[in-house]
Amino acid sequence: MRENDIYPTVAMLTDFGLQDIYVGVMKGVVLGIAPQARVVDVTHDVPAHDVRAAGFQLACAAPYFPVGTVHLVVVDPGVGSDRRVLAVQTGRALYVAPDNGVLTSALEEDPPEIIVSIENPEYQLPSASATFHGRDILAPAAAYLAGGLPIQRLGPEIDSFVTLSIPEARQFGHGAVDGKILHIDHFGNCITNIPGTMVEGQDSLFVAVGIHRVPGLYPSYASVPSGESVAVIGSSGYLEVAVSEGSAARVLGARIGQDVHVSGE
Amino acid sequence: MRENDIYPTVAMLTDFGLQDIYVGVMKGVVLGIAPQARVVDVTHDVPAHDVRAAGFQLACAAPYFPVGTVHLVVVDPGVGSDRRVLAVQTGRALYVAPDNGVLTSALEEDPPEIIVSIENPEYQLPSASATFHGRDILAPAAAYLAGGLPIQRLGPEIDSFVTLSIPEARQFGHGAVDGKILHIDHFGNCITNIPGTMVEGQDSLFVAVGIHRVPGLYPSYASVPSGESVAVIGSSGYLEVAVSEGSAARVLGARIGQDVHVSGE
Amino acid sequence: MRENDIYPTVAMLTDFGLQDIYVGVMKGVVLGIAPQARVVDVTHDVPAHDVRAAGFQLACAAPYFPVGTVHLVVVDPGVGSDRRVLAVQTGRALYVAPDNGVLTSALEEDPPEIIVSIENPEYQLPSASATFHGRDILAPAAAYLAGGLPIQRLGPEIDSFVTLSIPEARQFGHGAVDGKILHIDHFGNCITNIPGTMVEGQDSLFVAVGIHRVPGLYPSYASVPSGESVAVIGSSGYLEVAVSEGSAARVLGARIGQDVHVSGE
Numbered sequence: 001m002r003e004n005d006i007y008p009t010v011a012m013l014t015d016f017g018l019q020d021i022y023v024g025v026m027k028g029v030v031l032g033i034a035p036q037a038r039v040v041d042v043t044h045d046v047p048a049h050d051v052r053a054a055g056f057q058l059a060c061a062a063p064y065f066p067v068g069t070v071h072l073v074v075v076d077p078g079v080g081s082d083r084r085v086l087a088v089q090t091g092r093a094l095y096v097a098p099d100n101g102v103l104t105s106a107l108e109e110d111p112p113e114i115i116v117s118i119e120n121p122e123y124q125l126p127s128a129s130a131t132f133h134g135r136d137i138l139a140p141a142a143a144y145l146a147g148g149l150p151i152q153r154l155g156p157e158i159d160s161f162v163t164l165s166i167p168e169a170r171q172f173g174h175g176a177v178d179g180k181i182l183h184i185d186h187f188g189n190c191i192t193n194i195p196g197t198m199v200e201g202q203d204s205l206f207v208a209v210g211i212h213r214v215p216g217l218y219p220s221y222a223s224v225p226s227g228e229s230v231a232v233i234g235s236s237g238y239l240e241v242a243v244s245e246g247s248a249a250r251v252l253g254a255r256i257g258q259d260v261h262v263s264g265e
Numbered sequence: 266m267r268e269n270d271i272y273p274t275v276a277m278l279t280d281f282g283l284q285d286i287y288v289g290v291m292k293g294v295v296l297g298i299a300p301q302a303r304v305v306d307v308t309h310d311v312p313a314h315d316v317r318a319a320g321f322q323l324a325c326a327a328p329y330f331p332v333g334t335v336h337l338v339v340v341d342p343g344v345g346s347d348r349r350v351l352a353v354q355t356g357r358a359l360y361v362a363p364d365n366g367v368l369t370s371a372l373e374e375d376p377p378e379i380i381v382s383i384e385n386p387e388y389q390l391p392s393a394s395a396t397f398h399g400r401d402i403l404a405p406a407a408a409y410l411a412g413g414l415p416i417q418r419l420g421p422e423i424d425s426f427v428t429l430s431i432p433e434a435r436q437f438g439h440g441a442v443d444g445k446i447l448h449i450d451h452f453g454n455c456i457t458n459i460p461g462t463m464v465e466g467q468d469s470l471f472v473a474v475g476i477h478r479v480p481g482l483y484p485s486y487a488s489v490p491s492g493e494s495v496a497v498i499g500s501s502g503y504l505e506v507a508v509s510e511g512s513a514a515r516v517l518g519a520r521i522g523q524d525v526h527v528s529g530e
Numbered sequence: 531m532r533e534n535d536i537y538p539t540v541a542m543l544t545d546f547g548l549q550d551i552y553v554g555v556m557k558g559v560v561l562g563i564a565p566q567a568r569v570v571d572v573t574h575d576v577p578a579h580d581v582r583a584a585g586f587q588l589a590c591a592a593p594y595f596p597v598g599t600v601h602l603v604v605v606d607p608g609v610g611s612d613r614r615v616l617a618v619q620t621g622r623a624l625y626v627a628p629d630n631g632v633l634t635s636a637l638e639e640d641p642p643e644i645i646v647s648i649e650n651p652e653y654q655l656p657s658a659s660a661t662f663h664g665r666d667i668l669a670p671a672a673a674y675l676a677g678g679l680p681i682q683r684l685g686p687e688i689d690s691f692v693t694l695s696i697p698e699a700r701q702f703g704h705g706a707v708d709g710k711i712l713h714i715d716h717f718g719n720c721i722t723n724i725p726g727t728m729v730e731g732q733d734s735l736f737v738a739v740g741i742h743r744v745p746g747l748y749p750s751y752a753s754v755p756s757g758e759s760v761a762v763i764g765s766s767g768y769l770e771v772a773v774s775e776g777s778a779a780r781v782l783g784a785r786i787g788q789d790v791h792v793s794g795e
Contacts, residue, residue, distance in 0.1 A: 007300035011293065017716035018283070018548070021591040022765075024572035028541065028595035031568060035537035035596065038296060039570070040304070042289035048717055049775050061286040064400065065293035066300065077775045080750020130750040132765030135594065186282035187313055220345020220395035235287075235397030245314050245342045272565035276558065283548070303561060305569070307554035326551040329665065330558035331565065451547035452578055485610020485660040500552075500662030510579050510607045 008034065008146035011065050013042040013058055014074040014134065015049065022132070026072070026139040029125065033143035040065075049077040051102045052164060056182055059105035060236040062093060071106070072142040073097035080130035085118040085137055086161055089151050096142045098133070101164035112161075119155035169194040175202050175264030179239070181209075181256055188247025190254045191240050196233035199262060207231045207241055208261040212252045214241050221245070273299065273411035276330050278307040278323055279339040279399065280314065287397070291337070291404040294390065298408035305330075314342040316367045317429060321447055324370035325501040327358060336371070337407040338362035345395035350383040350402055351426055354416050361407045363398070366429035377426075384420035434459040440467050440529030444504070446474075446521055453512025454486075455519045456505050461498035464527060472496045472506055473526040477517045479506050486510070538564065538676035541595050543572040543588055544604040544664065545579065552662070556602070556669040559655065563673035570595075579607040581632045582694060586712055589635035590766040592623060601636070602672040603627035610660035615648040615667055616691055619681050626672045628663070631694035642691075649685035699724040705732050705794030709769070711739075711786055718777025720784045721770050726763035729792055737761045737771055738791040742782045744771050751775070 010030055016022040027039045042061050046054040054075040062071060076098040084099040090110045096118070097103050118137060121128075123144050128136035141154055169179035169192070179194035190209070199205060199217065207214040215224075216231025216239075224230045226245040229252065234240030239262070243251045275295055281287040292304045307326045311319040319340040327336060341363040349364040355375045361383070362368050383402060386393075388409050393401035406419055434444035434457070444459035455474070464470060464482065472479040480489075481496025481504075489495045491510040494517065499505030504527070508516045540560055546552040557569045572591050576584040584605040592601060606628040614629040620640045626648070627633050648667060651658075653674050658666035671684055699709035699722070709724035720739070729735060729747065737744040745754075746761025746769075754760045756775040759782065764770030769792070773781045 007296070009293070009296050009300075011289065013286075013289075018571070019573060019575035020713075020715045021543075021573050021587050022715075024541065024543075024570060025591050025594045027570045028539070028572075028591065028599070031537070031539050031570065032594070032596040035539075035568075038300075040289060040292045040296065041283070042293075043284060043286050045284035048777075057286050061290050061293065064290045064297070066297040069293070077756075078752050081752035129763075129765045131762055131770075135765060183285075185285045185287075222343050222346035226342075232396055233394075235394045235400060240396075247313075272561070274558070274561050274565075276554065278551075278554075303565075305554060305557045305561065306548070307558075308549060308551050310549035322551050326555050326558065329555045329562070331562040334558070448550075450550045450552075487608050487611035491607075497661055498659075500659045500665060505661075512578075 008037050009066050009069040010037050010039045010072055010142050010146050011042050011069050012039060012044070012072045013046065013054060013061070014044045015046040015054065016044050016074070018044055022134065026135050029135055029139040030143040030146070033140055034147040037143060037146045046075055049075065051075050051077070051100050053183065055102045055105050055164065058102065059109060062106050062110065065093065067092050070094045070096065070142045070146045072138060073102055074134035074138055075102055076100065076133065079133050085133060087116050087118050087141055087145065087151050087154050088112045089114040094145050094151070096138050096145065099162050101162045103161065104163045105166060114151055115158050115161055116151055117155045117158050120153060123149070123154055167193055169198060171198050175199070175205060175262065177262040179260050179262070181254055181258045181260060184249045184254065184256055188249035189234065189240055189242040190248050190252070191234055191236065191238050192260055194239040194262065196237045196239060199239055200233060202264060204264070205231065206263050207239070208263070209241055209252045209254050209258065273302050274331050274334040275302045275304045275337055275407050275411050276307050276334050277304060277309070277337045278311065278319060278326070279309045280311040280319065281309050281339070283309055287399065291400050294400055294404040295408040295411070298405055299412040302408060302411045311340055314340065316340050316342070316365050318448065320367045320370050320429065323367065324374060327371050327375065330358065332357050335359045335361065335407045335411045337403060338367055339399035339403055340367055341365070341398065344398050350398060352381050352383050352406055352410065352416050352419050353377045354379040359410050359416070361403050361410065364427050366427045368426065369428045370431060379416055380423050380426055381416055382420045382423050385418060388414070388419055432458060434463060436463050440464070440470060440527065442527040444525050444527070446519055446523045446525060449514045449519065449521055453514035454499065454505055454507040455513050455517070456499055456501065456503050457525055459504040459527065461502045461504060464504055465498060467529055469529070470496065471528050472504070473528070474506055474517045474519050474523065479517070538567050539596050539599040540567050540569045540602055540672050540676050541572050541599050542569060542574070542602045543576065543584060543591070544574045545576040545584065546574050546604070548574055552664065556665050559665055559669040560673040560676070563670055564677040567673060567676045576605055579605065581605050581607070581630050583713065585632045585635050585694065588632065589639060592636050592640065595623065597622050600624045600626065600672045600676045602668060603632055604664035604668055605632055606630070606663065609663050615663060617646050617648050617671055617675065617681050617684050618642045619644040624675050624681070626668050626675065629692050631692045633691065634693045635696060644681055645688050645691055646681055647685045647688050650683060653679070653684055697723055699728060701728050705729070705735060705792065707792040709790050709792070711784055711788045711790060714779045714784065714786055718779035719764065719770055719772040720778050720782070721764055721766065721768050722790055724769040724792065726767045726769060729769055730763060732794055734794070735761065736793050737769070738793070739771055739782045739784055739788065744782070
């Protein structure tokens with residue numbers, strides 16, 4: 001889908017952090033090629049080299065961006081190796097990313113229509129480095145796409161790309177579900193890999209997190225008194241364990257990757 | 266006041282931090298509705314759930330934004346409870362925020378002309394969640410206002426809103442003032458709740474911070490040698506205790522909420 | 531060089547961090563004066579008051595920004611003293627910064643054509659404070675320049691400015707070079723002050739970092755197995771010591787300012 005042509009949005013998601021110039025330099029490159037683009041930060045604080053975490057964040061964020069957004073995703077432990085760099089056009093967006101599986105979840109929900117391997121040096125910075133493809137190859141590609149370049153100009157069409165196996169929650173009888181904590185946010189809320197659809201409709205359940213039993217489902221964090229734990233379906237549609245006006249990560253001693261178990265009453 | 270229509274500014278202030286996708290997703294929502302908006306970060310590092318701190322930061326920042334700016338403020342420990350969500354039009358700006366008192370100081374300096382309770386689902390994301398009104402209700406409202414929607418379309422007009430009592434400095438005779446440290450900034454400068462107007466004109470004073478006596482008023486941090494403490498009227502108009510090229514918080518062992526006492530010589 | 535007039539870019543580099551409102555307020559000031567400007571963050575996490583570090587980051591970043599970009603640089607330990615504030619026009623950009631040497635490296639690579647001392651109060655905020663010239667003097671100056679104001683209007687032309695001595699790497703015979711670690715990035719990569727031109731072409735060398743001997747030159751981090759150390763010419767053109775998918779700073783115990791020594795095999 002190509003829209004958003006007057007005000008194209010380039011949405012950046014990286015593991016670069018903000019203390020260096022890397023993110024700023026990529027924005028400079030984008031604006032040099034597509035001065036009319038709006039560059040938006042999705043986040044740059046994905047754990048370093050964590051392709052799975054980046055893929056989860058991307059899949060949660062992408063549906064909220066305008067149709068035609070170019071998602072510029074750089075979590076790239078293999079930079080300089082022979083891994084490919086992809087540009088993907090879907091029904092509602094464009095993606096530019098290393099071919100390391102980071103697009104797996106996003107493209108499950110928003111299937112690819114055209115995939116190309118970015119190889120055309122005409123749309124790269126001259127003398128591309130081997131250590132910062134984000135600046136030299138991916139940012140220019142995203143900018144040219146934002147400016148309306150047909151995706152096929154970036155390189156040859158290909159028909160497969162690297163996918164990662166995503167750990168899936170398992171559903172048993174009587175409302176029981178096994179899952180994992182995928183992400184702990186700034187507030188200490190623990191987001192699991194259990195889709196809300198697996199648990200919603202249950203009047204009453206418990207989520208076991210280590211030795212703790214967290215009651216749910218409540219509609220919101222504020223449904224329980226301040227300081228108490230609560231299970232909700234979070235804003236990205238996944239089961240989430242929280243503490244009202246507090247940090248579930250701290251109160252429950254939870255960590256990323258930890259197993260959780262849902263049981264009906 | 267409605268201006269700023271060609272290049273409307275949406276200024277975001279939240280306690281979301283930048284490590285999650287929450288801020289980025291809100292920007293995606295804003296740009297989907299008002300592609301011509303410029304979204305600016307005031308800060309996202311207000312301490313989690315700290316409505317008072319957010320209100321102070323907002324009141325200090327708002328006067329420096331263009332007339333017609335839409336201030337999108339999301340510090341919202343009561344999300345999902347029955348607290349209202351407000352849109353406010355003043356003589357120089359628009360504000361969208363939960364009705365929890367976060368606007369108290371800003372609206373003292375820039376009084377409201379119209380206040381509405383945001384209730385019209387037509388201007389919200391479909392199927393708004395109960396855990397992320399910032400994305401589903403507040404960001405869309407800010408974007409529609411930035412796009413020129415009359416504020417009354419968002420919901421019914423109301424004539425009161427929640428206010429917080431703000432701890433005020435107390436002035437005694439002979440130049441003496443009692444106050445508190447409200448904020449410690451990135452440099453370790455300690456910003457008090459003592460308005461500069463209470464102390465300016467005094468040739469010489471001391472600010473007691475714990476066991477330390479900090480001399481003032483100096484015009485700037487650089488008025489004293491590197492490493493020495495200094496009291497100035499800071500950039501937001503409040504009395505501030507600093508250390509030249511150093512951290513007053515560290516040198517003086519100061520903390521937020523700590524009492525300070527000003528005495529003339 | 532004056533271009534970039536339809537979509538002028540203002541690129542900010544400060545040591546303000548993002549937890550306060552300072553950066554947001556400067557953006558508000560810029561957009562109030564030049565609503566058409568795009569404000570881009572280079573970084574705000576330069577170590578507090580570290581003029582040399584800021585100058586290095588600026589020189590690395592500036593070449594990647596569009597021609598006509600206004601670089602707004604505020605690392606200003608002398609704010610409020612009698613140090614001047616500069617506006618500089620070069621062959622490809624404009625710079626606004628305190629006159630403390632922060633522009634030394636950037637202007638070596640992009641020599642000044644016009645330098646003015648910013649003094650005209652007409653282009654400052656009314657009643658400029660003595661503690662936040664970034665907001666009251668530098669941001670307005672950058673915004674007026676972005677809007678097309680001739681630089682001479684900001685104040686009198688001058689013909690000299692403060693420069694800092696930059697520690698330079700020293701080259702010996704047989705491929706030996708002495709240098710220092712200038713910057714450690716978010717990934718733990720250690721960027722030295724040794725220009726790639728001093729070592730490139732050497733098939734095989736070692737970089738001594740404390741007790742460690744790091745082999746190079748490899749084309750990229752991924753040239754060695756995960757967890758192994760590697761010397762590369764980094765993305766800014768300097769010799770860099772890294773660990774594949776890991777942190778060289780942690781693995782090698784490296785720190786900023788540490789001596790490094792390159793030897794041929």
